[in-house]
Amino acid sequence: MKVGVIGLGTMGMGAALNLLRKGHAVTGCETREAGRADFIAAGGAAVASPSAFPADLEAVVVFVVNAAQTEAVLFGESGCLPVMNKGAVVLCCATIAPEAARALEKRISEAGFLMLDSPVSGGKVGAHAGTMTVMGSGSEAAFAKAEPVLDAISTKVWRLGDAVGVGSTVKMVNQLLAGVHIATAAEAMALGIRAGADPQTLYDVISESAGASWMFQNRVPHILAGDDTPLSAVNIFVKDLGIVLDQARALTFPLPMAAAAHQLFLAAAASGHGMKDDAFVIRVWEKLTGIALPTGDKG
Secondary structure, X not given: OEEEEEOOOHHHHHHHHHHHHOOOEEEEEOOOHHHHHHHHHOOOXXXXXXXXXXXXXXXXXXXXXOHHHHHHHHHOOOOOHHHOOOOOEEEEOOOOOHHHHHHHHHHHHHOOOEEEEOOXXXXXXXXXXXXXEEEEEOOHHHHHHHHHHHHHHEEEEEEOOOOOOHHHHXXXXXXXXXXXXXXXXXXXXXXXXXXXXXXXXXXHHHHOOOOOOHHHHHHHHHHHHOOOOOOOEHHHHXXXXXXHHHHHHHOOOOXXXXXXXXXXXXXXXXXXXXXXXXHHHXXXXXXXXXXXOOOXXXX
């Protein structure tokens, strides 16, 4: 299958490499020259602009940050759909608001293409292992056309119905939980450190106790290592929890936990840590209380 992947970042590169491994003809699109060079070295083709994609692509997988970027890479001045043959399927993998997904589907359909609302979960590890979870919604035709792509990049595809927007709704709920769990994990570790507990021992005990969560066990090791390299950045949860809260306001639905977590991520971003790993929302407590965070190998 001839596939284009827009965005060769953490998630998109993993997806593109797995598509290559499954024998697909893959063209990646990335503004960064280094990203293009890495993908070409792996055996793929790469372009700097979506409008430079081959016209005969059968699927386009979009791994950008938000709805505005998704719209731009598809329909903008350098968008790919105006130069492509009709009938391809577009997999929209960014975390966006459900109404934004529905608006995109209308434009994509009117342009002569299929759309799958297909946000993903699994992080860098899942993307590179080809084990992501896809929260998909869209027409049977879109699922059928996208099936070879889904088989290459994921091990679990949730078919959530024909209506575009359902996939984004489910991902929104996932991000509510993920953001709150990360913020709570950071809060718990900060409290333990302030009270005098050894951070590594605290992590080990909680990981074997009822208070553990997937996010606690996944993110706290970043804190223990003192490694704020962004596998998922603080700014992602500024955006994603913002989407959650906007949707809740539209539904007149209170979300006190999500709102508090959003404020913590905003505080971390305002302190200059927006592009750091999301576990380093713990630096809000570091700044407020003067706790000494582990430095790991960096110390």
